[in-house]
Amino acid sequence: MTGGERAWAPRTAVLAVRAVADGEPTRWYEELWGEAARGQLDLPWSRTAPFPAVAELVAATGPGEGRRAVVVGAGLGADAEHLAVHGWATTAFDVAPSAVDLVTSRYPDSAVDYRVADLLDLPDDLVGVFDLVVEVFTLQALPATVRHRATTAVRSLLAPGGTLLVAQLVRERGAPSPAEPPWPLDEDEVRALATDEVHLDRLERRPLPGSPGGADLWVAVLHRDPPAGAG
Secondary structure, eight states, X not given: OOHHHHOHHHHHHHHHHHHHHTTOTTHHHHHHHHHHHTTSSOOSSOOOSOOHHHHHHHHHHOOOTTOEEEEESOTTSHHHHHHHHTTOEEEEEESOHHHHXXXXXXXXXXXXXXXXXXXXXXXXXXXXXXXXXXXXXXXGGSOGGGHHHHHHHHHHTEEEEEEEEEEEEBOOTTOOXXXXXXXXXXXXXXXXXXXXXXXXXXXXXXXXXXXXXXXXXXXXXXXXXOOTTOO
């Protein structure tokens, strides 16, 4: 098999477009990760260092001291492991069982609770309980047809008083959405993460790490109102 045949980006496009056309927008995750687990593709999203915006927020927030954190889209665990090392009681979920199998094999002694779960159909025990929610590049991996559902689900993970970090590629306002993933967010879509109870503290546009002169990145930090009477 050639290097081109093993590359995950073109295979992602084929699988994702087909899944969306079939009305199953999350199906391609397991298809992609399954092929990677079987050695048919190079492992996607295989970084071992935390995403820079995650590392920055963890450094600014200080030790987790047992507070609960969740990573949406576990991938191969870099962000979740970073949180756990810094004292967060960390859960990380992915819709693809093969991804969860790979990450638990990569970190067999991990303190992270890695589990299979679907952002578009969250189990009750994940809703409303996390002091920190980390979402890097999952929303942009879902088409516009389910964007509102996915955004609502990400917010729903927040406990009262919790913080949400979102990092997504930039799409200019008014620009057409690509035919294949990633489907970047425009500024209005990022700001739509906020509600009456979840407030946008900071929204930055910055260069995508590792892509000088290339794509830009939205980094948004939001918080949910604390419990009534708190503070």
